[in-house]
Amino acid sequence: MKIAIASDHGGFELKQKLVDYFRLKNMNLDDLGTNSADSVDYPDFADKMAEYILSSQADLGILICGTGVGISIAANRHKGIRAALLYNQFVAEMAKKHNNANIIVFGGRTMKFDDVVSYIETFLNTSFEGGRHQARLNKLDKE
């Protein structure tokens, strides 16, 4: 599985910690930036990630801004993107089981690294249920 990760400056510190964590675990990871704590605009990184996921260059995206809110809003403007802000274990499980999120989102200024890692592990270890949930996802993308 290929994972891509990106953040704005508000998520930069958390992103770097996650990059180190994934590299230690030898996971297949593409880092799409930002590459410093200098101020940038979160829509630019949400757009870059959405295009990456929609063109199948990665199987799952991780996006981070200060709260996770702005970058979620921006990513979800792209048809076919299901970006979910994971803030507890139950939501991490349901975002896969029911929503089959293709981008998971975190707040660099609102969440602790250890919690974020546990939400990612829960999401990765859960399967999409399909069935009635797939029918609902189909409605999201209808013309």
Ligand code: RB5
């Ligand atoms: C940047 O200061 C901040 O607004 C951004 O990271 C994010 O929290 C927006 O929703």
